[in-house]
Amino acid sequence: MIRHAAHPMLAAMFVAAGYGTLMDPERVAAKAEPVVDAVSRRVPGVPRDAVTAVRLNSAVQIVAGTLLSLGLMPRMSSAALAGTLVPTTAAGHPFWKIEDPQDRARQRIQFLKNLAMFGGLLLAATEPRRHHRGGVRAALARR
Template sequence: MAIFRKLARPLLASAFVTGGLRTWRDPGAVAPAAEPVVRPLAARVPALPDDAATLVRLHSAVQIGAGVLFATGRLPRLSALALAAGLAPATLAGHAYWTVEDPEERARRRAHFYRNLSLLGGLLIAAADTHGKPSLAYRVRNAG
């Protein structure tokens, strides 16, 4: 199984690192789509910036950093959780296919939406992967 992890992690992380780099270079291309999610999120979490471009750039930095950590096997569970936490709002902001009337654009957004759901599933599996060792909760329960 170790060889699969060494191969699968960089493959899964590549989508986040390349997407993060693209967005880091040009946050203005994504900021308008993120605006409907940024406002409510910034209202609930005061530490977050309420400027869409700044939050998009922050999100891309997390994608790059967590993606590289995940790909190299450093803090894989934590980095997978960080990527998953950022993927959910990004998917809702960028691929809300139910708001689009044009059939071709709707189909394109739907495909991207379900691709992101698939990535989210992979990240959740990776976040729960203990490399065959008992979980921390199991070890704590049976430590005595």
């Protein structure tokens, strides 16, 4: 198995943030409520309760981040992480709603950071499969 060197670096933030939010979902549930409400009305299966939705989002981040850091199912785990980043960013960093110039600037930076991570996840999700001569199939074929 060939693992891209950037995958663990990209995944670490999701595992850490997902764990922190899973342990204390109420910390972000109030900010997430408008996004959860909008998404749950349009997407079947999304919980209507903000705390439950935040926990689910966090669990996906932990599992997909761990898989990505281990190089397991990197395209699928990257796509899952990208999916969690959209509502997280919309709920957590709506800089366009903030009046205070300093707070608006801080939230814009966080929004742009998440946008850059989203781009990295899309690249990881769409990178072509890498084939190599080693691995399980080659080892079994040599027997």
